Amino acid sequence: MISLFPLFLISLSAWGSSVNAQAKNYPGAAGWPTSAAWQELGQATGGRLSKCPATECTSSQGAYVLAAKTAQDVSAGMKFATANKVRVSVKGTGHDFMSSQNRNGGSGSLLIYTRTMKGYQIVPEWVATGAPNGTAPQAAVGIAGGTAFEEVYPFVERERLMIVHGATASVGAAGGWIQGGGHGPLSNQYGMGCDNALEFEIVVPSGAILIANDYQNQDLFFALRGGGGGTFGIVTRLITRAYPLPTMNGIQISVRGRGYLDAMAYLFAMTPNMTDFGLSGYPTMSGSSYSSRLRAPGKTAQEISEFFNPIAERMRQLGVTVSLDQVVDRGTTSKRELFKEAAESEKLKARQLGGLMTSRLLARDALNEGNIPAIRKMLSSVTGGLSSVLPYPNAGGRVAQNRDLDTGLNPAWRDAVMHMIVMGIGGSPVSAMDPLSANHGAYLNEASPSERDWKTTFFGGGEHYARLLEVKKKYDPTNTLWCTPCVGGDLLVERSGRLYDA
Ligand SMILES: Cc1cc2nc3c(=O)[nH]c(=O)nc-3n(C[C@H](O)[C@H](O)[C@H](O)COP(=O)(O)OP(=O)(O)OC[C@H]3O[C@@H](n4cnc5c(N)ncnc54)[C@H](O)[C@@H]3O)c2cc1C
Numbered sequence: 001m002i003s004l005f006p007l008f009l010i011s012l013s014a015w016g017s018s019v020n021a022q023a024k025n026y027p028g029a030a031g032w033p034t035s036a037a038w039q040e041l042g043q044a045t046g047g048r049l050s051k052c053p054a055t056e057c058t059s060s061q062g063a064y065v066l067a068a069k070t071a072q073d074v075s076a077g078m079k080f081a082t083a084n085k086v087r088v089s090v091k092g093t094g095h096d097f098m099s100s101q102n103r104n105g106g107s108g109s110l111l112i113y114t115r116t117m118k119g120y121q122i123v124p125e126w127v128a129t130g131a132p133n134g135t136a137p138q139a140a141v142g143i144a145g146g147t148a149f150e151e152v153y154p155f156v157e158r159e160r161l162m163i164v165h166g167a168t169a170s171v172g173a174a175g176g177w178i179q180g181g182g183h184g185p186l187s188n189q190y191g192m193g194c195d196n197a198l199e200f201e202i203v204v205p206s207g208a209i210l211i212a213n214d215y216q217n218q219d220l221f222f223a224l225r226g227g228g229g230g231t232f233g234i235v236t237r238l239i240t241r242a243y244p245l246p247t248m249n250g251i252q253i254s255v256r257g258r259g260y261l262d263a264m265a266y267l268f269a270m271t272p273n274m275t276d277f278g279l280s281g282y283p284t285m286s287g288s289s290y291s292s293r294l295r296a297p298g299k300t301a302q303e304i305s306e307f308f309n310p311i312a313e314r315m316r317q318l319g320v321t322v323s324l325d326q327v328v329d330r331g332t333t334s335k336r337e338l339f340k341e342a343a344e345s346e347k348l349k350a351r352q353l354g355g356l357m358t359s360r361l362l363a364r365d366a367l368n369e370g371n372i373p374a375i376r377k378m379l380s381s382v383t384g385g386l387s388s389v390l391p392y393p394n395a396g397g398r399v400a401q402n403r404d405l406d407t408g409l410n411p412a413w414r415d416a417v418m419h420m421i422v423m424g425i426g427g428s429p430v431s432a433m434d435p436l437s438a439n440h441g442a443y444l445n446e447a448s449p450s451e452r453d454w455k456t457t458f459f460g461g462g463e464h465y466a467r468l469l470e471v472k473k474k475y476d477p478t479n480t481l482w483c484t485p486c487v488g489g490d491l492l493v494e495r496s497g498r499l500y501d502a
Pocket of ligand 1: 089090091092093094095096097104114145146166167168170171172173174175176177178179180181182183184229230231233234235236445446483
């Protein structure tokens with residue numbers, strides 16, 4: 001009898017290799033670059049390559065780390081990795097909430113560390129590279145790829161200028177924040193961070209150093225403005241719009257007492273009015289108290305009080321104590337103060353690095369007085385357990401008015417008025433918030449990594465996602481940069497720290 005056994009073996013291995021081909025090379029396997037090849041890369045990059053573990057490595061899982069100083073260093077690393085089928089991951093400040101997914105430090109990867117690329121420059125009359133003659137110049141700030149806000153801010157402020165920045169000083173100015181969208185205390189007035197990006201210098205996986213702006217590599221420019229960090233290439237320089245320093249008056253609000261949920265549901269229903277007026281900020285709330293300092297750039301303290309007093313009065317009628325204090329900018333409100341204001345909510349967030357964060361972008365259409373019962377039900381659900389809630393009224397305003405900008409940002413941002421984060425265990429915050437969300441949307445940078453319909457939730461789904469994916473495939477055809485939840489995250493699968501073709 002002829003045995004079927006060898007045939008069976010052949011077909012099994014054929015099945016194994018076609019479905020599960022290892023997408024990358026790993027230490028110890030054939031194809032992994034030799035020590036001599038790594039040494040050569042180290043020499044080509046000025047001795048800035050180290051074997052992990054080293055201080056810059058995210059975990060001991062990374063294989064090598066390249067603490068890049070220049071775009072040329074990044075280019076050498078990318079070229080080497082792509083040619084040798086080595087996974088590349090990118091890390092700046094390491095603030096990534098998706099770090100549990102190894103978004104900024106994949107196993108067996110060459111980690112390109114960007115914090116070593118620091119620098120900034122004010123360019124009072126900046127014109128985009130490749131712009132036609134006669135293009136009007138504008139004020140801008142150039143920022144090297146690894147610079148954090150706390151490094152660039154004091155300098156910009158001394159010149160009585162400002163840039164749209166995150167609420168926390170230690171977040172990177174040119175990394176995951178702006179590439180994932182980037183909200184901040186000035187977004188209501190000037191839009192998301194990504195709306196204000198004028199140009200990126202970026203190293204793509206082929207090693208090419210490209211300029212992406214309105215005139216060159218426009219597809220990449222689209223994707224880098226909201227389509228996510230660590231996906232399309234490594235940004236080595238950002239040019240962002242500069243504005244004159246605005247006044248930052250505001251109001252300090254605390255709410256507690258009987259009738260709390262009714263009053264809070266009413267306050268939530270007023271969010272479109274508040275963001276239309278120009279108020280935004282970084283509130284924190286629990287099941288029994290709410291506290292916030294909201295600011296309205298360019299408005300007087302008197303105007304802000306006159307706007308907010310009737311809202312507070314209505315809340316009091318619903319049974320709560322509302323205390324209000326004017327916050328007056330006497331021309332000395334430095335951005336450092338703004339950073340400090342957000343500190344409480346930021347501290348809460350910092351503790352969540354690695355998990356237990358859920359969020360939704362709540363729609364303008366859902367937050368209105370006609371919908372108060374549904375808002376109250378949602379609040380009752382998310383504040384019922386041990387959770388902390390961060391209801392940021394940081395969309396609307398200019399974020400909504402910028403809807404026609406051609407950016408890769410999740411379009412749900414343009415229909416939202418609030419980015420709401422729930423942190424902690426228990427309950428089902430997604431199912432509570434989702435009915436009030438704009439297209440099931442959430443903010444890619446501050447969310448749960450385990451969203452089921454992540455293409456829609458983080459990237460708008462449909463044509464918007466398809467367009468981002470096209471850019472991903474064009475500039476990174478071999479998935480040198482792979483991460484999840486990121487555009488193209490389902491092109492490979494990760495099992496036990498190894499990447500396989502999907
Ligand atoms: C305490 C705290 C406060 C925060 N406050 C805000 C806030 O006010 N507003 C807001 O919008 N977000 C805020 N965030 C979220 C923040 O936007 C994200 O964590 C963001 O991903 C951080 O980017 P990073 O470059 O600083 O961090 P990293 O962890 O270094 O990188 C994050 C992601 O970007 C990629 N990346 C980093 N640098 C580059 C680069 N040069 N080129 C390409 N990809 C790169 C990484 O691979 C990773 O995927 C906060 C986070 C924390 C921890």
